Amino acid sequence: MTHRILPAAMLPAVVLLAATLTGCGADPARPPAAGPAATTGAPVAGLDPPTAQEIPAVPLATATTPTTAPTTAPTAGSGPSGPDADGTGPQRRPADPPPVVLPPRQADAPSARQVVAAFRAAGLKATNPRDRSIECGPDGLGLGCSELVVTDGVAVYVFPDESSAGDIAEVWNEGAYRSGTVVLNYLETQTPPADRPRYEKVLAALP
Numbered sequence: 440m441t442h443r444i445l446p447a448a449m450l451p452a453v454v455l456l457a458a459t460l461t462g463c464g465a466d467p468a469r470p471p472a473a474g475p476a477a478t479t480g481a482p483v484a485g486l487d488p489p490t491a492q493e494i495p496a497v498p499l500a501t502a503t504t505p506t507t508a509p510t511t512a513p514t515a516g517s518g519p520s521g522p523d524a525d526g527t528g529p530q531r532r533p534a535d536p537p538p539v540v541l542p543p544r545q546a547d548a549p550s551a552r553q554v555v556a557a558f559r560a561a562g563l564k565a566t567n568p569r570d571r572s573i574e575c576g577p578d579g580l581g582l583g584c585s586e587l588v589v590t591d592g593v594a595v596y597v598f599p600d601e602s603s604a605g606d607i608a609e610v611w612n613e614g615a616y617r618s619g620t621v622v623l624n625y626l627e628t629q630t631p632p633a634d635r636p637r638y639e640k641v642l643a644a645l646p
Contacts (some may be wrong), residue, residue, distance in 0.1 A: 564592030
């Protein structure tokens, strides 16, 4: 085998070519040389952490808010009231009923209180007098009387005229006695039959 000796001027070129061929013929399967290991956990002393300008800003997802207008509940009492549970509409407070107007008694007729006072003056049982004239009106018995005073002994009715008094006396028959426009009712107080003539005598003596 014959060895050739290259001139000294060609040695640098040969060395450069050999280095190039060596790099191109490197094994592709060989993993590259490991670089510096990444650091995790606490920062290493002597290294400043990255500033805010060096950290790229990551956009945050913003939630979209619906633009529907909020609904406002109606205020109680604003506007007309709705129908009632039975569907009949709002209830209105009924107007006060008009006062009961009783027909006046005749000017020359005794009042019911005067009759009761005469009974008591005669010693008859006429205690605990109660004015129940309201029962003469349409909301009561509807008898059309002018005055009514009830005692523990007898009930005294005064009518506006003798015709009305006579009609009621006929209806009550033996349970009543009439003198002019005044009618005595014995049934309501259960006046004993033996005491009735005494009441009738006092009533007839009144002017």
